[in-house]
Amino acid sequence: MTRLHYEIANQYHTMILSMKLTTNDVNNILLTFCSFHTDSTDNYKTSVDKRMNGITRIVIDSFESPTFDGKIFDNIGAYEKLRGTAYGQLDPMSDYNSIITDLQLAPRNAAGMVQYSMDFYILKPINQFRGNHKIFFEINNRGRKLFGKFAQITGGNNPRTENDVKRAFLLKQGYTIVWSGWDPSVSRTDDPNLLRINLPIARNIDGTSITGPVYEYIVFDNPTSTFYTTSYNTNSTNTNVATLSMKHHLTDTPIIIPSTNWIWTSNNTIALLPLNKTFQQSSIYELTYTAKDPYVAGIGFAATRDFVSFLRSTRSDNPLAGDITRVISWSQSQPARYMNDFLWLGFNRDSTGKRVFDGVFNWIGAGNGIGLNYRFAQSQRTEHNRQNHLYPEAIFPFTYKILANPFTGKIDGRNARCMRTRTCPKIITINSANEYWAKTGSLLHSDLEGNDLLSTTNVRYYLISGTQHSDPSMANSRGICQQFGNTIDPTPVLRALFIALNQWLDGREPPTSLVPNHLNGTATLSVITHHSSLGIGSVSQRPLRWPTIPNVLYTGLITVRNLFNFGSDHDKGIIHINPPQSTGKYYPSFVSKVDQDGNELAGIRLPTISVPAATYTGWNHRLMEYAGNDGCEATGSIIPFAPDLITRMAKGDTRLSLTERYGTHDKYVAAVALAATTLVNQRFLLSTDVQEYIDTAKLPIQIINHPTYGNYTW
Secondary structure (H helix, E strand, O other), rough: HHHHHHHHHHHHHHHHHHHOOOOHHHHHHHHHHHHHOOOOHHHHHHOOOOOOOOEEEEEEEEOOOHHHHHEEEOEEEEEEEEEEEEEEEEEOOOOOOOOOOOOHHOOOOOOOOOEEEEEEEEEEOOHHOOOOOOOEOOEEEEOOOHHHHHOOOOOOOOOOHHHHOOOOOOHHHOOOEEEEEEOOOOOOOOOOOOEEEEEEEEEEOOOOOOOOEEEEEEEEOOOOHHHHHHHHEOOOOOOHEEEEEEOOOOOEEEEEEEEHHHHEOOOOEEEEOOOOOOOOOOOEEEEEEEOOOOOOOOOOHHHHHHHHHHHOOOOOOOOOOOOOOOOEEEEOOOOHHHHHHHHHOOOOOOOOOOEEEEEEEEEOOOOOOOOOOOOOOOOOOOOOOOOOOOOOOOOOOOOOOOOOOOOOOOOOOHHHHHHHOOOOOEEEEEEEEHHHOOOOOOHHOOOOOOOOOOOOOOOOEEEEOOOOOOOOOOOOOOOOOEEEEEEOOOOOHHHHHHHOOOOOOOOOOOOOEEEEOOOOOEEEEEEEOOOOOOOOEEHHHHHHHHOOOOOOOOOOEEOEEEEEEOOOOOHHHOOOOOOEEEEEEOOOOEEEEEEOOOEOOOOOOOHHHOOOOOEEEEOOOEOOHHHOOOEEOOOEEEOOOOHHHHHHHHHOOOOHHHHHHOOOOHHHHHHHHHHHHHHHOOOOOOHHHHHHHHHHOOOOOEEEOOOOOOOEEO
């Protein structure tokens, strides 16, 4: 017996003695322990076909049972934590894997298979038979776990203590929670708790390095940075065969930096000359060079597919063998875009033809993809108003419905492949206002001429009105933006809609999609400008109905969706024109109109919007010292109301003051309570989250150092 055998046996024995278990429970636990039989290297034993697609073995490096200081979750009991490495392989000659770019150019083992490995992390009930037999599978964000606020768990990438799980929305329901690596861009030197994947390098048939053009958008919002690490190794450190340019604003004409004024300090690092010269704060540098040795990034999709399929199996080396009846993916931001492509590329069907994810929960991914299944992929990138418009993040198709592209003649939709194999999941996709302004979010639910689409059978779409892309900002904080950052917390809505997704899988329809649309008059289209080839356009103030507010700049800045030319092999995952060329063709998109206060009319209107103390937007502008008036990326705005009529009139603000609206603070609290209760009845809020809104409303409204209203308390 190895040390791991001993620890598992001892911990199960302790659990049996400390818990009130039936004879059947004990038998089940013993059976589970027996399924954990390991050899002397702690590798799960299994008989694996040498040419089997998928997970071949797993190695558990860390086993903590119980975890969270042994905390007992109602009828579920205690949880345990398993961390380790999963090893997989793919047949490069199989049609099942043929969509993966460069897979046939990856090195192969003796059996002709392409190998990979990835980290995994599992939280599961010790007694699985007391759990709910469902996996909450978070697609990690650049190696990080972002589920904490939603799941009411603290501890970051490695929650450990009882204090970390005081509320624990998911654990109290008995979920098994799983993560695994997929993103090859995750740093190798940061947090050891980040989830990584090890992928092979593609090479030419003769064994020489594959090379190709790479474009890198570079910005440092600080005055101290002296070097930049590129996504790939350069094929040559001769700066004469690369181009580095700089501009202060997105719409400026770039200035080429002479090749004698910068240097490759290594195969993947550049610096300005003389050495230790800093990059100019918030200026945009753009680097184009010939890179070499791309990893086969698209394997990241197959790794997720195969690991989930493995966890759903009855294999003796599967720590969840025979327990799982449902798997739901949960994604925030970048991984929501990953899931858009995962489904589009057909990865929701495993090697046996079964569905991988039963449900998909996407938060702030818009209709964009991840650009992972490309040679020289840069999956760490994300587009916003100012940044990263020239990557293949957002290419047709944008919605799940199958449409004909009027520019190219292609017919496609994110549901196309799963419909053919009958493996489509139920999908709830939710976006903030920022996705509509920074990622053309309306293309999720409109056709390619900007018209409304009816909800697809297996998809529901929601906007959470007036929210920003990132987590809520700290109160009275501007960061690098002109207005205070948006403080709305959308998490309670996410919890309610996650419950709705589960109920949908049980047969109960979710709430009707709630997004801006033309039919009810809540949508207004963006317009193309002379800067649209860069990826930006405008929303005119009048059709939006945006009020003029003192000390608030309104430019209408919005992302527009280009049809870019990446070269003739783009559909094969190979980019020859990088950065791409604008074709002068654009896909129309729109945003929600606003009310007299500037708050969005469409979407799920939290009490913060329906009983407002301020104007909330999904957009903001940069401060002058940070490339002033350019878009402030993921950050939205909060623009407080005046406390009273006299102050409002003195500032020339057309929006009613707090006292004019509510009279007293008590009446404001009552209005918030009513709005929250209404959302519960609409299934957009859980009853357990209502009191938090009421308690927050009871607190004084405090404004500090605002550019218009200075300091006040109401």
